[in-house]
Amino acid sequence: MENTAKINKKEILDGLPKDMKLPTNEALLDYHCQIKENTVERYMVQIKSLREKNQKYHERNRRLKDEQIWHIRHLLKELSEEKSEGSNIVTREDVETAMKEKWKFERDQEQNLKDMRLQISNAEKLFLEKLSEKEYWEQYKNVGSEQHAKLITSLQNDINKVKENALKMSEQYKITLEDARKRIIRETLLQLDQKKDWATENAVRLIDSGSYREIWENDWLKREIANHRKEVEILENVIHKLEEENLELIDQLFNCRLVDLKIPRLSFSYLTKKSLNTNLDGKPRPWNMMELKFKGAFIIWTSGQKQEIIEIVACFGREGNKSHERKVYTCKTGEGVWV
Structure with a gap:
């Protein structure tokens, strides 16, 4: 076997x-x-x-x-x-x-x-x-x-x-569900708008003349505020452009004055925070746009916001054929402008 x-x-x-x-x-x-x-x-x-x-x-x-x-x-x-x-x-x-x-x-x-x-x-x-x-x-x-x-x-x-x-x-059911959801949302929003309109009409019919006048004045004030904000924005843009033009003109004037200066040696000045940021009565002094004339030189500080100058150091002059030197001011934000 x-x-x-x-x-x-x-x-x-x-x-x-x-x-x-x-x-x-x-x-x-x-x-x-x-x-x-x-x-x-x-x-x-x-x-x-x-x-x-x-x-x-x-x-x-x-x-x-x-x-x-x-x-x-x-x-x-x-x-x-x-x-x-x-x-x-x-x-x-x-x-x-x-x-x-x-x-x-x-x-x-x-x-x-x-x-x-x-x-x-x-x-x-x-x-x-x-x-x-x-x-x-x-x-x-x-x-x-x-x-x-x-x-x-x-x-x-x-x-x-x-x-x-x-x-x-399953794909067909998903499409049908999405269509039904969109239709329900659309109808719900329409009904909400209709109910809001009906509620407004009913409230207007039931309120007295004084309340109606207050509502009308409130709407008028809202429109006026919007117009005022637009005008303020336009004016701010115009002011900003004017400040830029002013800075250019002052820079040109400053350069012309430095060329005309006849200083035999360098001059140094130091302005402290207390002397620049306070008034005579000791209160804080707000700065927005300023022009300082310091020993024949212009020191310019400009900003769109109100800030305080911590210190300004100016160093300028002429010695022989050397050109003048310029220093920068210091403020709280750490920004500066060469002058």
Whole structure:
């Protein structure tokens, strides 16, 4: 049977071309069949080894029986010789003890033989079961696997169609939901506007003349404030442009005066924060646009916001052919203008 299983396996392997790739189901079945074949071969090897052991045990029993017969004859011969010589006499108890030991050994050997036969029969039954299972899987590989593969393919196609339909339906539901949400919001806003208009009309009809005049004046003041803010913004832009033009003109005038100066050495002046940022009465002095005349030089400070000058340092003059030098003032914001 072992040779038959090996021959069938070789025929199956030889029947398949080398370049043909089996499907997954057939490969799995082939894998199971190979496992079963390996198991069957292993059991066949075990059966063969058990048969060899059984044969050895039979030979050993036959040899032991021959030895037993030889020993009995030898004992009988020795007994007869001892009787004839008048030596030590073997009693019946000694013979019975020796016979019991022999019988016990024979019973053990028979029990071992029974166990070996039982193991062989169990192995044969298991081999037959595995062989029938192998035949079943081979039949499934040849017939049932193709049907199951077709069924799996059709079910997979059905699943893909259901997924596509569900995706399309979900997209359609999203579009419908978005349209409904926009429509509800639009209608809600329209209703709110209508209710606001109705509430305003009802309130106007129910209020007295004094309250109506206050509402009208409030609206008029709001419009006037908006117009005033626009005018202020326009005026601020005009003032900013005028300040820039004024700065350019003063810078030109300052340069002209520095050229005309005839000072033999440098003059340094330092104005402290207290002298510049406070009035005569000690109160803080606000600065917006200022022109200081300091020892023949103009120091200009301008800003769109009211700030305080911390210090002004002026250094100017002429010595030989050297040109005049100008320093920068310092304010709280850290900004400065060269003068």
